[in-house]
Amino acid sequence: MNHDYQKDISGCGLTGLISRKRRRIGGADIVKSLCLMTDRGNGLGAGYAAYGIYPEFKDFYAFHIMFDEPSVRWTLEEYLKNNYHIEKIEEIPTSPVKAIPIAPLLVRYFVTPLKDKMAGDIQEADFVVNTVMKVNSEIEGAYIFSSGKNMGAFKGVGNPRDIAEFFRIEEYEGWTWTAHTRFPTNTPGWWGGAHPFTLLDWSIVHNGEISSYGINKRYLEMFGYKLTLLTDTEVAAYMLDLLIRRQGLDIPSACLVLAAPFWKKIDSLPEGEREALTALRQTYGSALLNGPFSILFGHSKGLVGINDRIKLRPLVAATKDDVTYMASEESAIRAICPAPDKVWAPRAGDPVIVNLED
Amino acid sequence: MLEINAGGMYYRDLNQKIRDAVNSGEKDITVRNVNGQYYIGDGLRGKSTITVEGVPGNDLAAFMDGPTLVIRANAQDNISNTMNTGKVVIHGNAGDVLGYGMRGGKLHILGDVGYRVGIHMKGVKKQAPTIIVGGTAGDFFGEYMAGGVLILLGLNNDGRPIVGDYLGTGMHGGVIYVRGEVDKNNCGAEVGILDVDDEDVKVLKESLTEYCKDMGLSLDEVMKKGFKKLIPVSLRPYGNLYAY
Numbered sequence: 102m103n104h105d106y107q108k109d110i111s112g113c114g115l116t117g118l119i120s121r122k123r124r125r126i127g128g129a130d131i132v133k134s135l136c137l138m139t140d141r142g143n144g145l146g147a148g149y150a151a152y153g154i155y156p157e158f159k160d161f162y163a164f165h166i167m168f169d170e171p172s173v174r175w176t177l178e179e180y181l182k183n184n185y186h187i188e189k190i191e192e193i194p195t196s197p198v199k200a201i202p203i204a205p206l207l208v209r210y211f212v213t214p215l216k217d218k219m220a221g222d223i224q225e226a227d228f229v230v231n232t233v234m235k236v237n238s239e240i241e242g243a244y245i246f247s248s249g250k251n252m253g254a255f256k257g258v259g260n261p262r263d264i265a266e267f268f269r270i271e272e273y274e275g276w277t278w279t280a281h282t283r284f285p286t287n288t289p290g291w292w293g294g295a296h297p298f299t300l301l302d303w304s305i306v307h308n309g310e311i312s313s314y315g316i317n318k319r320y321l322e323m324f325g326y327k328l329t330l331l332t333d334t335e336v337a338a339y340m341l342d343l344l345i346r347r348q349g350l351d352i353p354s355a356c357l358v359l360a361a362p363f364w365k366k367i368d369s370l371p372e373g374e375r376e377a378l379t380a381l382r383q384t385y386g387s388a389l390l391n392g393p394f395s396i397l398f399g400h401s402k403g404l405v406g407i408n409d410r411i412k413l414r415p416l417v418a419a420t421k422d423d424v425t426y427m428a429s430e431e432s433a434i435r436a437i438c439p440a441p442d443k444v445w446a447p448r449a450g451d452p453v454i455v456n457l458e459d
Numbered sequence: 460m461l462e463i464n465a466g467g468m469y470y471r472d473l474n475q476k477i478r479d480a481v482n483s484g485e486k487d488i489t490v491r492n493v494n495g496q497y498y499i500g501d502g503l504r505g506k507s508t509i510t511v512e513g514v515p516g517n518d519l520a521a522f523m524d525g526p527t528l529v530i531r532a533n534a535q536d537n538i539s540n541t542m543n544t545g546k547v548v549i550h551g552n553a554g555d556v557l558g559y560g561m562r563g564g565k566l567h568i569l570g571d572v573g574y575r576v577g578i579h580m581k582g583v584k585k586q587a588p589t590i591i592v593g594g595t596a597g598d599f600f601g602e603y604m605a606g607g608v609l610i611l612l613g614l615n616n617d618g619r620p621i622v623g624d625y626l627g628t629g630m631h632g633g634v635i636y637v638r639g640e641v642d643k644n645n646c647g648a649e650v651g652i653l654d655v656d657d658e659d660v661k662v663l664k665e666s667l668t669e670y671c672k673d674m675g676l677s678l679d680e681v682m683k684k685g686f687k688k689l690i691p692v693s694l695r696p697y698g699n700l701y702a703y
Contacts, residue, residue, distance in 0.1 A: 137495050140470075369644075411598060412574040415536055415555060430535055431554075432495025432514045444533065446554065446573050448623075449598065 112414070113308035114141030115296075116428035117279035117397040118437075119404040119455050124423060125153050125274035130437045132265040135280040137436040138429060139261050141308075144200075145290025146283030147264040148256025150247075150297040150304040150399055151275030159251040161188050161211035162229055167292055168206040169242035177236065177243045184232065185212040193255070193268065200263045205292055209253070226301055226346060231325070233300060238327040244293045249302035249401070256281075256295035264295075276457065277404050279397045281306035288332040298330065298338040301346070302401040307334040308429055309414045312392030320387035340388055341398060352405060352454055358385040359396075360410050360450035397427055403456040412449035419444040425455045461485045466492035470516060474498055481507045481526065495535075500528045500547075517554075520547045523564070536573070539566045542588070548673045552594065561588040561607065568592050569674050574623070575599040580633060582606030587633075591670045598623035601689070602647075605632040610666060612638045612681060626650065627689050635689040636663060638681070651692030659688055 116134040120126055131149060155163055164181075168174050181187060193207040214228045233245045247254040252275075255268035261282045265271065281296035287310060288294060297304040311317065311333040318328050318336055324347070326339045337359070344355040358381055367378045382389070393413030397406050406427040408416045417431045419441035426434040431444060447453050461480050465473050473496050480488050486507050493499070493513035500509060500520040508527045514535065520528055521540040533551035539558045546565040555573035558566050563586030571594035578599065582588050588607035595616050601609050604627060613621035621639050628647030636659070641652050655663070663686060664678070671678045 140497065412555060417554075430495060430516065431533055432516060432535065435494055435514055444552075446552070446571075446597075449574065 112141055112429075113284050113296075114138030114282045114429045114433070115280065115306040115308050115395065115397055116426075116433050117277070117306070117399065117404055117406070118424055118426045119277040119399075119457070120423050121425070121455060121458050122423040123153065123276040123457055125276055126278065126424075128265070128270035128273045128275075128278070131278040131280045132261065132270055134426075134428060134433045134437045135261040135282055136265075137433045138282055141429060142260065142282030142284045144258075144260040144263075145285050146256070146258055146295035147261040147281060148254060148283075148295045148297050148306075149265065149268070149270050149278065149280045150252065150254045150299060150306070151273050152249075152252040152277040152302075152399060152401065153275040154253055154273045155211070155251050158188060158211040161213050162248055162250055163253050164210040164212060164245050165193060165247035165253055165255070166208050166210065166236075167244050167246055168208070171206050173240065173242040174206060174208065177240055180236070180240065181210060181212065184218045184228075185210075185214055187212050194272075195267050196269055198259070198263045198267045201257065201259050201267050204257060204267070209247075229301060230342065234325065234327040234329075237329040244330070246293060247299050247304075249299060249304070252277075252299075252302060252304070252399075252401070254297045254299045254304055256297065257292045258290055258295065277399050279304060279306045279399050279404070281308075285332070286310065291331070293330050294332045296334060297399075298334050300338045300342050302399075303338050303341050304399040305334055305338045305341070305396060306398075307337060307394055307396045309394035309396075309409065310392050311336060311390050311394060313390055316387050317390065337390065337394075337396060337398070340390075341400075344385070344388065345400075352403075353452065354381065356405065356407050356450075356452040356454075357381055358388050359390045360407055360452075361385075361389050362450065363410065395429065403454065405452055405454050406447065407452040408447065408449060410450040416447055416453075417444065418447055418453050425453070427453060460487045460489070463488065463490045464492055465490050465494075465496060465513070468496065470496040470498060474501070477509065478503065481505050481509075493532075500526060503545075520545070520566075523547075533570070534568075539564070539590075542566070543583075544586070550674070555597070558588065558590045558607075561590070562586055563588050565669075566590045567670050567673050568594075570594045571596070573597045575602055577601045577604055577607070577609045577635075579603045579605065580607045580609070582633070589666055591666060593670075593674065593676075595619055596622045599625045599628065601627045601630055601633070601635045603629040603631075604635070605630075607633045608662070608666065609633070609635040610638075610663065610670075611636070614638075614676075614681070627691070630689070630691045632691065636686045637689065638684050638686050641687045641689065646689065648696040649691045649693045650689050653688045653690065655686045655688050659686070 188211040296306045314333040395408040395414035395416040489510045495516040497516035502522045510529045524543040530549045534553045536554035541560045549568045552570035557576045574597035591610040627650040
């Protein structure tokens with residue numbers, strides 16, 4: 102890998118948009134928005150996630166899998182065939198891009214778990230999570246980097262424009278999009294380490310660094326999650342799965358766990374609220390994300406933007422008609438929405454929660 | 460008068476054009492269709508006035524020494540970092556970490572600002588940098604402030620708090636004026652809250668006369684409401700922080 106690059110000082114950049122009315126928006130917009138912030142990254146990772154892109158296979162889990170070596174594919178498919186009905190297998194469509202001479206083999210599988218493989222009362226989603234954890238930790242050189250329904254992540258090592266061209270992002274249409282340009286600081290710039298990070302329908306793009314990674318990782322491991330992608334953001338995706346899907350917290354409560362108010366603020370609140378927040382912090386102390394972050398997380402029902410409790414990373418939001426935009430920079434929103442109805446900077450730790458209409 | 464169309468132009472090319480124009484003696488430059496180009500006005504010297512139409516990118520006016528930048532839109536983060544002299548006027552909102560380590564000159568903002576505005580602002584020799592914010596500010600306003608003047612007006616704040624928490628935390632020089640009441644619980648331990656005296660009113664009027672002219676506001680209206688003055692009053696309030 103070439104580390105002899107020259108770069109201005111920068112940080113990661115993220116952007117996302119959602120049409121509340123489930124209007125499917127072509128990928129060109131999110132690409133244009135992200136490309137405005139190309140210089141926030143350094144070409145060592147970019148990626149996109151979109152919801153609503155596979156209507157013809159919407160009832161199947163869409164596994165996007167990267168293989169370091171083509172031979173690993175057969176090991177993986179052997180395992181998959183034993184546990185899933187496979188509706189369709191295809192290589193993820195890509196275009197040759199000069200700046201991306203080497204890429205892993207990228208294949209997608211539309212699958213549904215075989216009923217007789219789900220022992221006891223195991224939920225389908227748990228079965229899929231177990232598969233992702235098993236493959237990513239036990240089948241060397243195979244990574245499931247996307248596993249939701251009617252959604253997908255596309256990511257790799259390259260700058261935002263090159264990755265978009267490589268994955269032909271502009272050919273997809275989705276009602277929710279997130280995107281990320283990476284400037285890896287503490288961990289390697291590799292294909293699996295690019296954002297978004299996903300599990301089931303959860304997808305995360307993140308600017309910052311999660312200083313509490315060790316605590317979060319050990320906590321997640323107690324619930325069977327395996328952290329294999331060599332970077333901090335992975336914990337946020339699994340934490341949301343744990344808090345919201347498995348433990349039943351609603352999204353505002355989950356946000357209060359990830360970016361919990363300081364005790365100073367909790368102590369100043371009226372009794373009921375104080376007790377509720379105290380209980381959340383006491384129960385989920387190990388799920389608190391410490392350190393600087395701004396995060397967008399997409400899911401099957403909406404999009405959420407949140408940053409850390411003292412606003413150590415930027416986040417700007419805007420609305421125009423049925424679309425909400427969130428990005429690291431206002432100009433990245435204006436690149437695709439020159440005259441928003443409203444533009445604002447969310448306060449520290451105060452989530453922007455957008456839900457899709459039914 | 461020179462016009463530059465910045466639409467779709469890479470920031471390095473745009474800034475080279477602006478720099479070349481300033482170096483060739485152009486005093487009045489308008490840059491149209493700006494969106495997100497970084498580093499506009501950085502390190503620029505001279506007395507030119509540069510009007511920016513559109514939202515400029517981060518790190519505007521860093522190390523600037525002389526020119527006037529007028530932004531006819533919102534602006535982003537890290538404006539006037541270590542700026543020495545000159546002026547930046549923003550006819551909209553601005554982001555986080557404005558005036559970091561600012562040594563002199565003026566930063567006038569019509570709307571709201573984000574977090575850590577005036578952090579480490581200092582001034583040097585006889586220079587006193589001044590930041591005036593027309594709207595509200597987030598947490599850490601004037602954090603580690605060492606010199607200069609911060610004025611926060613809270614005009615049209617629709618009942619939102621005028622300023623966030625950790626106001627003036629670590630402050631050891633300079634002065635913060637807030638138009639309205641300040642909650643001691645939101646201030647750093649070393650911050651004293653005082654009523655303004657005649658000398659303060661003189662300072663405020665002088666600074667705000669120019670600000671109101673830039674923004675098209677009425678000085679009388681702005682001065683109608685009382686100000687509080689925040690200065691550092693205690694020495695080494697954190698002396699025992701790590702000592703037990």
